[in-house]
Amino acid sequence: MYELAITPQGHLLVREEPSEASDPKLPKGLLDAYRESPAGGMLRSASEDAEAVLPPSFEFARSIARLYLTALCRVAPAEVGATVPELPPPAGDLDRAVLQAPPMTGLEYLTPAALSDWWRELDTLVRGEIERHPGGAHGYLRERNPQWRFVGRVTFHLAENKRNPDYPFAFLATFANGLTPQGKVRHEPLGQALQQYAGEQNRAAMLNLLLPVSRAAESSELVRRLVDSGEIYRPLAWSPREAYAFLRAIPLFESNGLIVRVPDWWSAQKPPRPRVSVKVDSKNATGIGVDAMLQFSVGVSLDGEALGPDEIAQLLESSGGLVPLKGKWVEVDREKLQEALKHWKEVERDVRYEGISFFEGMRLLSGANIVKEDGGEHPAADREWSGLTAGPGLDAILEGLRSPDAQREPAPPGLKAELRPYQRAGYGWLRFATRLGLGACLADDMGLGKTIQVIALLLDLKRDGRNKASLLVVPASLIANWKSELAKFAPSLSFAVAHPSETGATDEEIASAADSLDLVVTTYGMLVRQDWMKRHNWRLAILDEAQAIKNSGTKQTRAAKELTADGRIAMTGTPVENRLSDLWSLFDFLNPGLLGTAKQFGSFVKRLQSAPTPSFEPLRNLVRPYILRRLKTDKRVISDLPDKTEVKAYCGLSKHQAALYQHAVDDLARQLEGTDGIQRRGIVLAQLMRLKQICNHPAQVAGTGDYAADRSGKFRRLAEIAEEIASRQEKVLVFTQFREIADPLAEFLATLFGRSGLVLHGGTSVKKRKEFVDQFQREDGPPFFVLSLKAGGTGLNLTAAAHVVHFDRWWNPAIENQATDRAFRIGQKKNVLVHKFICRGTVEERIDEMIARKSRVADEAIGGSDSGEVLLTEMDNDTLLQFVKLDLHQASDG
Template sequence: MHDLTITPQGHLLVREEPLGASKQEPSKGLLEAYHASAARGMLYSASEAADAALPPSFEFARSITRLYLTTLCKATTAESGESVPEIPPPAADLDRAVLQAPPMTGLEYLTSEVLATWWRDLDSLVRGEIAKHSGGVSGYLRERNPHWRFVGRVTFHLAENKQNPDYPFAFLATFANGLTPQGKVRHEPLGRALQQYAGERNRAAMLNLLLPVSRAAESSELVQRLVDSGEIYSPLAWSPREAYEFLRAIPLFESSGLIVRVPDWWHAQKPPRPRVSVKIDSKNTAGINVDAMLQFSVDMSLDGETLAPDEIAQLLESSGGLVPLKGKWVEVDREKLQEALKHWKEVERDVRREGLSFFEGMRLLSGANVLEGEEEELPEATREWSGLTAGPGLDAVLENLRSPGTQREAAPPGLKTELRPYQRTGYGWLRFAARLGLGVCLADDMGLGKTIQVISLLLDLKRDGPNKASLLVVPASLIANWKSELAKFAPSLSLAVTHPSEVSAGKISPDTADSFDLIVTTYGMLVRQDWVTQHRWRLVVLDEAQAIKNSGTKQTRAAKELAADSRIAVTGTPVENRLSDLWSLFDFLNPGLLGTAKQFGSFVKRLQSASTPSFEPLRNLVRPYVLRRLKTDKRVISDLPDKTEVKAYCALSKHQAALYQHTVEELARQLEHADGLQRRGIVLAQLMRLKQICNHPAQVAGTGDYAADRSGKFRRLAEIAEEVAARQEKALVFTQFREIAEPLAEFLATIFGRPGLVLHGGTSVKKRKEFVDQFQSEDGPPFFVLSLKAGGTGLNLTAAAHVIHFDRWWNPAIENQATDRAFRIGQKKNVLVHKFVCRGTVEERIDEMIARKRRVADEALGGSDGGEVLLTEMDNDTLLKFVKLDLHQATDG
């Protein structure tokens, strides 16, 4: 199946998705148009394929095109030979369209600026084609599709006539009779056309002029009366009721090809309306939290100003239509207004009796009628004449959640680093939400420092005193990363790990847990330790929270059973692109906000099946609880370093650990009877073997069986690659071993869903150039596996946002040289460097030595053989201690 994807650069691309992603498959013609360009695909979808059923992503792009073509028809009267002016992007409409977008890959990159770029590309294409068309705008659109026809010669005018209180409106029909010397359309009364087009020879021109009027008369009784009586050719004085009938029919007139000009207060067919004003606020002026009950009040207002009782009575006693109120004309449908008032008064009585919870209030404010039966409670007429707003107290809470820049807190005491401005914002936002008891998701891009923001929050909670411990749940592969970060940035936090890789794991119990600030466990351990799910935690943090996207797994169910004062999910993977993932995440964060899975599924179906599909209610409902910053955001990237290096700690599988231990024992036996060059050769050979074991047992055995579950590095690579793929970013993967390059590429292809590239010493110069060009293209291969020596120099691969050193070359200069294939002149993005290290092995000890003595290491480990040269000079005992296996640290239990 095919679907549309938004790239990190904001472009639309067609990509194949797994079967079942959508019931509709775009036509061959539409796909060919999109392959030519996004603008051609969008135009094709709203013209040749205007009536076709399309997948949601294609339908969304078509809705933007429909908006453009409608604007084009209203904005120009250009005929054959005349140039069509640029149609500027409508900022307000595009802002709203961003909220209405359906879940799709790359949705996190969608902004009104991106939509404006699509709009300009479409405008450039259409105006270029119109310029070559003999029929002008009308002929061009009529040729593309009969629905998009526009003649634009006749204009209906409605103006106020304040001199006559009984007939305060004036109507006039005109026709465009050429241009003024200033280049503006010259309007003349339509009656004059009868004189100008008199005579048989002008009969065809007259019929063409009146064709839009004739079309409008077919559907409008008002126009039919004007035509039958001949009044359409004369100026008319109208009552408010007649003017209202005319104003309501504007969409019909415009679809017939007429131009309509009305008073400014009829804003885009959305005139001022009195509305039933519903206000939801906190009951307690001292504050609010997730367990608080909200207050609910009903009134009536106009443009946000509460109406007095006598003004409300005037509206409800009027005959409807246009009514003068507060010095302006307002639109009133008395029956619908009364119906809306009755509905909300009934709700107000129910709230007084049963109360209104925080989440119920959030659903009402967002318009997301998630729970079963809510859609019948709020009919279209009621929504149309109602306005729900948050009162001052609740509004302040929501504003702080939606606009986290207001929460830029100073770093908490005990933090051993300087927070970047956007990290202070994130920490302040987490702190604000945690103290409200709300569950929130920190969904920053990989490399923006989600860990340090959470650590800051943990230090802040420590200031509350020795009350309750917090719980951190991570994949087993990230235990070492978190321990390292906590020790480095928050040494004052007391920590315990409940995992078999930790010697002290068995000493943690419900009775001792609260003596620590933080307990760290894994998703796998949640299902093995009942006490963890039964204990009450101050804060529960799920790192790599995409681990609970499948609501049916045991670890997901266990995570949702955790009891805590507040909850945080941390993930670098987009959370809004797949609705089932979104529901499962929020079922952990704020249970009940999105209803049950069944209720949520029904709600989504209602959104999708609406006459105008829009996901705006869902977006409004979840937006306050998700903080997502992208590396592409100029407000963030200006504060980022050029490149960020992180350690990717990996555990060994049981098979790897056994092979590693056997190799160390074999080395010990061989060293007993070796010296000189023979000893040096043995050490180098066995060190190479240990490196290969850390990569994958199949590399040593030469069996070709590179099953992912047999290698901790392959499992860690999958975790990182999944996030890179979800962001549609690209990665370079370096290895010093040519033989593992192809297996790595085959494995990564299963993660990214499409093949990548492989470059090693045997790749020809011509192929190298072709591979670089392919990788650098926007829709090129998503990853590139390179042998360190072949790929370390002479390549410009700035399309990559990630560099992964799968195995470590123990000379830092060579590693840095390889990293600079991505980070070099022309790079416009922050580069994240992942250095793989197997815990409890020689890899970890070499990494520690390099970090501890970087300057010395550059000299001592220099040379073509890197760190191995230094290791051959160690005495037997020192060498064996250096390479020995720390089983507790090395395995994931």
């Protein structure tokens, strides 16, 4: 099947996805239209293919095109050759559309600004086609699809007639008879058209003018009566009931090409009407949290103003339709209003004493009725004539969750870093949510500092003096990163690592001393094996790379959800709202029960998708307060982000790699005995190269071609990073100094991105290099580029990449930086995140430490020579063997 994706630049692209039997097929020609241009595809879906059933992402794009064509029909000039005015994007409608969008790839990049760009591209395309069309705007719309015809200039007017209390409304039908000298449309009573078009020669023009009226009469009893009686050609005085029937039929009139003008107080989308007002708030003044019970009160209001008993009685005793109230006309359906009031009064009575849970209140306020036992919703009338709002206490909580910038907190004592403004906001938001007992998902882009925001929170909790540890669960590959960050930014935090790679305390010792620590760090694999972690009561349960629990049926997901904690945090750079099953599993950890059971959630999603006008706004409103996501591309939020950020990606060794590495070290020790000079130097260089290859993948040493990912810690770490990059639709450069591993890396990355990429090495011709660069730089071009370090280190401009991976290290910072600058150079408009892969417990880690220390020897030998291996050849045997030895505990990838 095909789906529409939104790129990081906010553009629409067609992507091919695995097919499901239930997915609707795209109409013939629509795919070609989208490939030619997104605007062309959107236009076709709303015109030639207007009645086709489309996948949700295509349906959403069509809804924007329908909105545009509706606006066009209201302003399209009748005269052939007349200029069609530019249509400015409707800000309010597009803001709402962002919330209504279905889950789709790149949803995090959907903003009102992006939709405005779609709108402008549609406007440019359509106005250009109208200019070239011989029939003008009307002819163009008729040809595109009869449903969008805008034939004639008939306008129905409804106005107030305050001098006649029995018939307080006036109706008049007019037609446009040319333009005034000022360029305004000249309206004349429709009756005059009978005189103007009198005679056989004008019969066609008369039929053309009255065609929209005739069409409307086919489906409207009101218009049919006006036409049959001839009353449509003269002014009429109407009662409130007649005016109400007219107002209710406005969408039908407009769909048939009629223009409708009514008093300002009436809006076809949001007519003023009294509503049953339901206010949800705390039961007492002790505060609100996830464990608090809520109550709600029921009344009737108009435009947010409460109505008194006499006014409510007046409404319920009226005949309905339009009723004068508080100096204005309001829409009233007495039966529906009474039905809604009865429903909410019954709910109020049922929960009068116990109240409702926090999550039940959240579902009510968002309109997401997920856990209804019979699988149904309460009657449509209840929703249509009801308005739910949060009381003052609850509203303050929700506003705090939805406005992280308002939660900016100064950095806590003990933090050895200066937080950027958005990081202070993130830390404050986490503090606010977790102190309420609410689960919070920190979903910032990779490289924005999720780790330091959580470390700041842990330091803040330390001030409480509660002697209660938090638990941090990470992939094994991130243990070293967390240890480094904790030591660097929060040396006052006491922590232990529960993992075989760490020497020191045993698991039993950590378990018994857990609450004398601030933090216990473990892995998803250990969480499954260590029951005491699930039995322990933690201050916070924090999941890093929380996409690890997206599959609800896995052992590690079940183990994470069994944790007991006062608060829960999920850290992920992967968009969490784009896959509904992933979203449910994540929230089943964060806020269990908020989205109901998996079965209830599935039924709820089906109801949203099968609605006459599908909208995911209720679900979006329900989960949005618990997700904080900032994008590197959003300069409004992150104006001071550095152009280049370097991070160390620590990797373990698989058991097979560790065995090979140890064998190579032993072999080196044997070969060094009794050798010296050039022969010794050759042995050292050869064995160092072998150690590097083993760190990459055992198959590179063996030459077997079996590059299975589970046999290499680096391949597994690359998969973790690439998954997030792919989910963000970003691009990556992967550098290696070994030509023989370039193709296996590209094959592996293709499985992760679902698309093939590019490979460049010394054998690539100059012509091909230019072609590859052009392909990669395109917005819809290949998502990754594997380059050998020497071939790709100079002469290339690859600014489309947001990430650079140094898969194996050259051990020369100057050469690595030169390669990095293929992405980070003039023309780059995005932050570049540089991942430097390092195998723990190996010579790679020790060389990196030497470079980081900037010792005199490293500066001279590593930074100043073509190859850092030269330094190692000068070491004596004992020093060299100590330098390259395997630290099995550190290298473990379990």
